[in-house]
Amino acid sequence: MLSPVDMPEPPTDAFASRSALCRITGLFLAALARLISGASVRWIACQPDTCQRVYFSNHTSHLDALLIWSSLPLAVRELTRPVAAKDYWTRGFVRRWLALEVFHALLIDRTDIKVHQSPIDLMLWEIGSTKSLIVFPEGSRSVTGEVGEFKSGLYYLSKKRPELELVPVHVDNLNRVLPRGEFLPVPLLSCISFGPPIWLERGEPKVDFLCRARRAVLALKDS
Amino acid sequence: MNEVRTVALVCGVLALLSAATAVGQFLKRHPDRGMDPAAVRTFNLRLRGWWIMCTMLAAAFWLGTTATITLFGLVSFWALREFITLTPTRLGDHRALFWVFFLFTPLHYLLVGLNRYEIFSVFLPVYATLFVLARVAFAGDYKRFLERTAKIQAGLVVCVYCLSFAPALLQLSLNDDPSATGRSANFRLLFFMILLVQFADCMQYVWSRMLGRRLVAAAVSSSRTWEGLIGSATSTSLLAAFLWWAAPPFKPWEAALAGGVLAIMGFAGGMTMSAIKRDRGVKDYGTLVAGHGGVLDRIDSLCFAAPVFYHMTLLITGNAGPSLIP
Numbered sequence: 001m002l003s004p005v006d007m008p009e010p011p012t013d014a015f016a017s018r019s020a021l022c023r024i025t026g027l028f029l030a031a032l033a034r035l036i037s038g039a040s041v042r043w044i045a046c047q048p049d050t051c052q053r054v055y056f057s058n059h060t061s062h063l064d065a066l067l068i069w070s071s072l073p074l075a076v077r078e079l080t081r082p083v084a085a086k087d088y089w090t091r092g093f094v095r096r097w098l099a100l101e102v103f104h105a106l107l108i109d110r111t112d113i114k115v116h117q118s119p120i121d122l123m124l125w126e127i128g129s130t131k132s133l134i135v136f137p138e139g140s141r142s143v144t145g146e147v148g149e150f151k152s153g154l155y156y157l158s159k160k161r162p163e164l165e166l167v168p169v170h171v172d173n174l175n176r177v178l179p180r181g182e183f184l185p186v187p188l189l190s191c192i193s194f195g196p197p198i199w200l201e202r203g204e205p206k207v208d209f210l211c212r213a214r215r216a217v218l219a220l221k222d223s
Numbered sequence: 224m225n226e227v228r229t230v231a232l233v234c235g236v237l238a239l240l241s242a243a244t245a246v247g248q249f250l251k252r253h254p255d256r257g258m259d260p261a262a263v264r265t266f267n268l269r270l271r272g273w274w275i276m277c278t279m280l281a282a283a284f285w286l287g288t289t290a291t292i293t294l295f296g297l298v299s300f301w302a303l304r305e306f307i308t309l310t311p312t313r314l315g316d317h318r319a320l321f322w323v324f325f326l327f328t329p330l331h332y333l334l335v336g337l338n339r340y341e342i343f344s345v346f347l348p349v350y351a352t353l354f355v356l357a358r359v360a361f362a363g364d365y366k367r368f369l370e371r372t373a374k375i376q377a378g379l380v381v382c383v384y385c386l387s388f389a390p391a392l393l394q395l396s397l398n399d400d401p402s403a404t405g406r407s408a409n410f411r412l413l414f415f416m417i418l419l420v421q422f423a424d425c426m427q428y429v430w431s432r433m434l435g436r437r438l439v440a441a442a443v444s445s446s447r448t449w450e451g452l453i454g455s456a457t458s459t460s461l462l463a464a465f466l467w468w469a470a471p472p473f474k475p476w477e478a479a480l481a482g483g484v485l486a487i488m489g490f491a492g493g494m495t496m497s498a499i500k501r502d503r504g505v506k507d508y509g510t511l512v513a514g515h516g517g518v519l520d521r522i523d524s525l526c527f528a529a530p531v532f533y534h535m536t537l538l539i540t541g542n543a544g545p546s547l548i549p
Binding site: 040173176181182184185186187188189 | 308312
């Protein structure tokens with residue numbers, strides 16, 4: 001397995017020099033998503049920052065990643081890449097263009113995970129030492145709005161880069177705005193809460209850490 | 224003549240608001256006067272709401288009837304948004320809700336704008352209700368069916384249907400009274416109603432605090448008392464009688480009656496929304512989602528008062544609009 005250090009240098013930042021059309025589409029879609037979901041943004045014991053972070057959130061709707069991305073200040077948004085499923089986001093020209101050029105998503109192949117290059121290594125290589133990530137540790141969208149068990153990716157990510165700030169994010173009510181399997185939104189009000197960062201503690205077992213991360217997300221729901 | 228009345232009314236309200244703001248700021252700066260700081264804060268927040276309301280109304284009036292109806296349409300849309308957000312719905316309601324928000328609400332306001340009373344008075348209570356019932360049934364989820372459809376219908380009626388009677392006042396013909404021709408008379412009528420409803424709200428609070436002994440329903444609201452209701456109805460009647468010249472078709476005693484009825488309806492609206500909020504365990508529609516103003520908290524009394532005032536005006540002018548009487 002290659003460690004990030006052995007890999008070639010991260011790709012040069014082509015995203016920063018993307019076309020005006022991509023920029024405008026990004027701004028427009030972010031504004032539209034905010035408008036439709038009536039999202040209010042709360043930062044609880046945490047401030048927006050351009051430092052390297054991993055935002056991990058519950059996953060209830062297709063709008064989640066877009067909405068978290070659009071809740072960040074512009075300067076932070078430029079540096080933040082949502083992690084998304086490759087099989088879904090490369091289907092069709094528009095989707096691929098949106099994912100790659102507009103949101104600068106980091107596409108992960110769910111169907112074909114190779115041993116010599118795990119998704120975690122790919123993510124760490126892609127973000128280099130400046131970019132941040134938006135991940136959904138539940139893996140797939142929940143239907144009921146309950147927060148499911150976390151998959152272990154967050155743990156391995158943190159184990160390899162223990163200095164990364166892990167920021168819990170809770171997305172509330174968005175599953176009613178655009179539930180799984182629907183394509184027309186109902187414009188209810190939703191709320192996005194960013195919480196205080198957590199880190200993997202030295203020697204902390206995987207199960208304990210994932211439990212703690214999940215609790216950090218859940219704690220934001222009631223605060 | 225008309226213009227003089229409008230200017231008098233607007234200047235009177237502005238003077239009142241300015242005076243109240245001055246008092247509010249004075250009390251805020253001098254916490255040693257023995258006033259409850261929480262009450263002062265509530266008072267100042269309310270005042271801010273009124274200033275915003277006045278500014279928006281003034282802008283809409285200045286832009287004309289269409290702009291005012293659009294403004295109320297947007298307020299309805301936002302209020303319905305808060306209402307449904309607070310109400311638990313199921314996945315099976317999703318598509319019905321989509322049409323409720325994006326088809327029925329705008330279409331209703333379009334009908335109000337076209338002054339088609341004979342259609343807009345039944346469009347939401349009949350056709351939207353039938354649609355919601357059928358659409359939810361088609362979605363295949365029968366669990367608590369009546370409860371769910373009733374919630375959507377209640378939201379539509381209170382937030383959209385009832386509120387739309389406020390801008391519908393602009394479309395009434397008040398021609399029986401020769402001094403009341405022109406658009407400014409209609410705008411004054413709308414302003415008169417909003418002013419009275421807000422005043423009644425305020426008086427209810429004042430009387431409840433000063434004399435309030437007997438709560439109307441302790442489980443629903445811990446501040447609304449019978450004394451507040453009676454006091455508010457009386458003082459609003461007096462103010463309405465005093466301002467009768469501002470509302471074109473009303474004689475003084477009719478204005479007084481309208482004032483009392485508006486106060487009672489506004490009170491009923493507040494109680495109803497309190498009951499819904501209590502059931503859902505929140506205090507304000509605004510705190511439900513942090514950062515939002517809570518539009519429904521501001522307009523609950525107006526929603527209940529508007530249709531009654533509209534129909535009172537119809538009765539008094541004896542003119543049910545061109546389309547109701549063939």
